[in-house]
Each structure stands twice: as C-alpha cells, then as structure tokens.
Amino acid sequence: MKKIEAIIRKTKFEDVKEALLEADIEWFSYYDVRGVGKSRQGRIYRGVVYDTSSIERTLVSIVVRDKNAEKTVTAIIKAAQTGEIGDGRIFIIPVEDSIRIRTGERGDIALYNAENEK
DSSP, X not given: OEEEEEEEEGGGHXXXXXXXXXXXXXXXEEEEEEEEOSOOOEEEETTEEEEOSEEEEEEEEEEEOHHHHXXXXXXXXXXXXXXXXXXXXXXXXXOOOOBOTTTOOBGGGGGSOGGGOO
C-alpha cells in the first residue's frame, strides 16, 4: 500500500477531485494548508502589497493499493499541472498496514469493499 500526499493549488482542487473519481479513487481526505515556497516576491492586488512567501494550498491525502498508485499520481498530475511555478508536489510514502475499525479487516482489503471489486 502507498500513501500519496499531493500539495496542489487551491484553484485546482475541483479538477483533481474529478480526475481522482474518474480514476476510481473514491476515498481521500483533503486539508487547507499553508506553506513556504521558493518565490519571495510581493504581489499587488487593488493597490495592496501581499507577501507571497506564505502560500495557501490544498493537501490531498490518499491511501491506495500498490496497483493503483501510478494511476492516482497520473490523475493528479494531469489535473493539477499548469506549467507554472507553484503547481505543487506529490509524495509517495509506503504504508505498513491498514485496519478497518468496523470489521477488524487488515491489509489492503481494508481500503475497499471486496464485493464491489471489478
């Protein structure tokens, strides 16, 4: 199993969500986060200078079976990429185990409903 964490532009979240659903990734968590990037310039909007060193982004967190990791990453890249600085990062982290609290099932079976397996 793999945990995939993607830090993306807030404006691309809906596109990423749709891409994940099309890739049959139906369960994930997301959070509004702030971070610091390489760009340290001020931006002017309506006459007010804003410091862009603190960047608002969305963190998408997904745990998938190994066989679904690459299609998940591909879906995120296609949906989140603008080609400009600040598109974000994707991290792939090994997951040792997962447990479905309701039934006690362990391993990758705890990530999906076996009766719905395609």
